[in-house]
Amino acid sequence: MDIKTWNAYKYALIVAIGGFVFGLDAAIISGTVRYIASEFSLSDIQIGTVVGAPSLGAIIALFFAGKAADALGRKKTLIIVAVLYLFSALMSAMATSFMMLTIARFIGGLAFSSLSLASMYIGEIAPAKQRGKLVSANQFNIVIGLLAAYFINYYLVTHVSENSLLFSPSTIWRTMLASELIPALAWVILLFRVPESPRWLSMKGQHDQALVVLNKILPQQRAIEVQAEIQQNLNEHKDTESVIQQLKLLFSSPMKTVFAIGFIMAVVQGITGMNAILFYAPTVFEQIGFGLNASFQQAIYIGITSVVFTVLAIFFIDKVGRRPLLILGLVAVVLSHAACWYGFSNATYSVNQQTIDKLEEVIDTTPLTAQIGKQFEDDVSFKEMLASNYDANTLRLNEGHIIEAAISVNPMLILIGILAFIAAFHISIGPIMWVLFSEIFPNSVRSVAIPMFALVTSIASYLIQQFFPWQLATFGAANTFLMYSMFGLIGLVLLWPLLPETKNKTIEEIEGTLVGQSKRNSAPSEQEEASSGAPAA
Structure with a gap:
């Protein structure tokens, strides 16, 4: 690996540390649920509120993330996000009430926009041939964070001691939440070592600085060519700099295929139940009959499966392509949830x-x-x-x-179903959605489109997190998994005819394929309409 390729990997991996912090933050709460619920006497809806508060914060933040990234730059916005993670972890560990904990978790959710911002940054700085791997690195770090959280939870819950300050039943959940402080602080420090996005620098007219950054990650001649492509693309869309103009363009007819792909993927990723298992892993395994400590141990298997199949996704995404992995993954999602439904329905x-x-x-x-x-x-x-x-x-x-x-019950059938779903998610819709988000949206709408569709998936994820305890109590485990299976099937049917292959293409080439094709398809109909409206000779 030459120095320029190494630089691209280094910058992407530093930014992707935010994925680790997100994964740790998301999964660590799963171990605290029973202790928090007992300490603050929470109802099912209140448990959902604490667990879902970060996703609600993410929903709010995403209204501003794109504008902040355009105004302040990708780098400065990411640093602000990292500081929010740090503050949230400290405040959560020190919470003295249900409301204080909910607010602390909500603040952490404001930082969940790091996922869309990291995809934006990595997609803009990564060479085309490495973009799939580097954007997927964000997803890889997420699952490493998940695995770390499950190990931390399991270790702590098996070392509960009445005589320990940090490991007592009344304080163990604080220790769990405080574990996020170290990686969050490390991320804040390391972000100061990455350069600004060359596309953002060009957008702000800082062409010399943009070329300096491109020269760090590309051969000199290729850096000049890429800068020219970026500048040409920005010139073509210089009239779409405001948010309103970008939104109008995003909702325009030429963008209909891009919009449909983004919207469907965003909904499917959030609504197929990943966050129910992610945020409530021990609770889910308790439903199978594994017991308290065993449920925390089974949660580790989720983390291990997530890591293994995310690695496979990173390996195959630039070889097999985005479309085959996504389609096969969604088929597996449907079947794995159906297996869980069958197992629980016979319990x-x-x-x-x-x-x-x-x-x-x-x-x-x-x-x-x-x-x-x-x-x-x-x-x-x-x-x-x-x-x-x-x-x-x-x-x-x-x-x-x-x-x-x-x-x-047949525990192995349900366990295999859950782990198969985790595997399918992490080799398909999990990482591939963010890769495609970094690729399919043209520069003219990128800073609005990525946060907007991240907002869509955040809303879907929030609804799953908020209502899972109530859903489990009201409909039961079998019907809950059946619903997730049906959601996956609907997404599969809708995406099948729309999804293109984007591997090894620059952002500008993908725009030419998706948006350019839409423009060409719309041109004849406009001409026909004009001729049909002309008076007869």
Whole structure:
């Protein structure tokens, strides 16, 4: 690897550290749910509010992220985002109430715009042949962050001690949340070592500085050629500098294919259930009957699967291409959720003497003795019985133990289904959406389009996070996974005819294919319309 290629990798990987911080922030909350719910006596909706607060913050931030990136530059905006992560982690660990914790998590969510900003920066600085790998590096760092969070949670929950300041049942969740402070601080420091985006510099008329940056990552002649391409593209769209003008162009007829691809991918990534498993991993595994500590251990398998298949995505994305990976991945998403639905729909819950014997050491079983001999055909009716016999706080801390003792299910089918979904997501829609976002949007609408569609996926993700505890309690695990499977199927059907292949193409070449083709297709109809409206000779 020559020095220029190494520079491109170095800058991209530093920016992609934000992905690690995001992954850690997103997954670490999964280990705190039961402790926070018990400490602050939270309802299902309040649990969803704490867990979903970052996505709500991301929704708000994305209204301003693109404009900030255009006004301040990609680099300065990323530094601000990194500082927000740092502040949020500190405030979360010190929270003394449900409201304070929610606000702290919300502030952290303002930094979730780092995903779209990192994709924007990396897409603008990466050479065309390396762009897929480098944008995917952001997704890779996300899953490394997820894995780190699951390991941290598992280690802490298996070392709970009443006599420990940091590991006691009342403080362990604070230690979990505080673990984000170190990587967030490191990211703030390292961001000062990356250059500004050459496309942003050109947009601001700083052509000499742009060429200096391009010369750091490309051979001299190629750097001059790329700068000329950037300048030509900016000149062609110099009348679309304002947000309103960019939005009008994005919603125009020539952009309809680009818009449709961006919107569908954004919705599908958020609504197929990734954030339900990501943010509630131990809770999900408790539904299978793995018990408390085992559920934290199973969550590690999610992290490992995420890392392995993200690595495969990075390896194949520039070889196989974006389209084949995305289509095959969505097929796997549909089938894996269907397997989970089938497994949960055949689960039963029995209360017998064996159930009582298993639970006597962890909970008062007196309320269950009247239920001996009863069998429940779904988790909803079983949990309703438990709620009528135990107070909410007792259930929050012990529901996993009770389900483990009472459930009759094929755990391997559901476990394989969940891990297959994680694998499918991370080799397809997870990284590929951000790669395509960095490629399909022309420079003329890029700073509006990427944050806008990141906003769409954030809204979808927020709804999944906010309502998953309520959804699980109301509809049950089987129907919840069935819904995710149907959402994936709809996305697959809609994307199949629209999605192009973009590997090894510059942003300007992709624009010529997608937008240029739309313009050519619309030209004959406009001429026909003009001729049909002309008076007869």
